[in-house]
Amino acid sequence: MLLDNHLAFLAAHRGDVRRSAAGIDVIGEDDFFSCWIPLSADAGIPDGTSAVRLVPWSGDGWEQRLTEAGFEPAEVLVHMEAPASETVGEPLAAVGTDEDAVAFAEVQAAAFLGEDDPDVDWWRQKLREMALRNYAEPDQSFYLLRVDGDPASITLVFGTGEVFGIYAVATKPAYRGRGLASTLLGQARRDAAGGRLTLQVVEGSTAERLYLKLGFRPVFRSPHFRLPA
Numbered sequence: 001m002l003l004d005n006h007l008a009f010l011a012a013h014r015g016d017v018r019r020s021a022a023g024i025d026v027i028g029e030d031d032f033f034s035c036w037i038p039l040s041a042d043a044g045i046p047d048g049t050s051a052v053r054l055v056p057w058s059g060d061g062w063e064q065r066l067t068e069a070g071f072e073p074a075e076v077l078v079h080m081e082a083p084a085s086e087t088v089g090e091p092l093a094a095v096g097t098d099e100d101a102v103a104f105a106e107v108q109a110a111a112f113l114g115e116d117d118p119d120v121d122w123w124r125q126k127l128r129e130m131a132l133r134n135y136a137e138p139d140q141s142f143y144l145l146r147v148d149g150d151p152a153s154i155t156l157v158f159g160t161g162e163v164f165g166i167y168a169v170a171t172k173p174a175y176r177g178r179g180l181a182s183t184l185l186g187q188a189r190r191d192a193a194g195g196r197l198t199l200q201v202v203e204g205s206t207a208e209r210l211y212l213k214l215g216f217r218p219v220f221r222s223p224h225f226r227l228p229a
Contacts, residue, residue, distance in 0.1 A: 005165040050227045071225035076203040080216040092187045095142035103151035105131040111170035153180035164192035166199040
């Protein structure tokens with residue numbers, strides 16, 4: 001299942017994932033990462049929950065229940081899947097050293113964070129820790145492209161059974177528009193040969209439009225609701 005792949009990624013990179021008949025608790029290393037996913041229409045919202053994520057298996061009526069409980073709509077993630085296709089070009093070697101893992105985190109921070117972000121230092125340290133902790137895991141492949149020796153573009157492929165999830169697709173601003181991300185996505189397709197290739201994007205984003213052009217198709221939506229800060 002595509003959701004299982006995403007939950008495995010969250011458990012490895014964001015904290016802990018606990019399942020019950022009523023729902024799935026994602027317990028983040030920071031509160032920002034935490035959420036609860038209901039798995040039945042009549043499940044009770046656990047005490048202390050500040051973020052709820054809905055999936056097709058949550059059942060009906062949740063949006064009204066959450067609104068009545070004071071939650072507000074937030075982002076909507078779209079889980080997408082690409083059909084199997086042939087890849088061209090030479091295979092890429094996965095990150096295999098601490099040095100390259102740190103460089104991976106450097107690109108990730110440069111691509112996703114702004115210098116005016118109040119939590120930029122925390123995020124840089126967290127991304128570095130997660131890359132160093134996970135790059136040698138057998139179910140994860142970290143890929144890093146350099147341009148003239150400078151770390152420029154990255155992606156991470158996370159495998160669970162026959163499902164391969166694409167995460168952390170990022171290119172430093174100075175190197176965008178050179179086809180580096182396409183090269184990395186080609187490697188992700190190679191990794192997923194014979195299986196299923198999936199990713200998640202924010203609905204309505206530039207990234208969603210890009211992946212639609214690349215042949216990815218929506219499988220299901222996952223609306224998020226949060227209590228006001």
